[in-house]
Amino acid sequence: MSNKKLHSEEVFQKEADFLEHARNVMTQSGKDEAVWKEEYKSLCDKYDRLIGEAKILTSISDRLHHKLNQANDQLKTQSEEIGKINHDLKVNNQILQDTIDQLVKARVGRKAGTIVLLIAVGLFMLSEGLLEPLIEKNTENQYFVLFSKMSIAVLLKPIDTVVEKYLMRQTLRKKDEALL
């Protein structure tokens, strides 16, 4: 027998005991009418009480069920609200992450620009101080000088891209290390 069933039987133990008594009385014979009447009155009283208690238990049970339904509805509403808040948080988080990424990219871009500028100055000095005199010494064709300078200018963009990518990788690696 399950515990719950056992408990519910215990709840009505007194009533069950009285029913048993009433059944026993029924099997007995040779009793006075007054005794029968007394037993019958007692049975009616107990039955009356039982009806009253059954009414109470029913209405309390109904109210508890109603309360449970209300709590359930409230939980459902709160769950939906939490779900919505969670979704909004995810969206805001993504917006924040995008903004952070853009800021990092801009910072890396500025840093890369500075480095490329320094490289450009270095290459310009190299071109003016070393390459140009060497070309002028070995050939009279001025296009070679122009071509070398144009090559340096054209190289600046790929250098900028490489530096930017390198810096971005460095930044991401640092961020991963910080997260770990």
Added chain:
Amino acid sequence: MENFYLESTPKTPRLSFNNDNGIFEISGRSIPENSIEFYKPLLDWLDQYVKEPKKETLLIVKLEYFNTSSSKCLVEIFRKLEKAQKDSKQIAIKWYYDEEDEDMQESGEDFKEIIKIPIEMLVLKEEE
């Protein structure tokens, strides 16, 4: 006869039955796994009390929630106190409920209909 006292838990109420002054109190939540087992010692104690009750007995009920089997146990407690209403002994019940808790108020009204003890319905104030 000693007083009967049990501290409350998240599932069971505080039971304070003072034999010295005849003031009894049940307060808190009553949702024990086995209500009969929980209330049995109190019902046994009441059996002794009703043999020699105080001139005036007051039962204060301040329950915020109770399950169906607890309500049957409450009926048993009230029935036992009904028996003490003899030889000019006075028994009274004060049933407190939260102003916003209609269910608890209605439960008190339900008990009032079947119990032959005056039950006074009172709104629970915050400091109580």
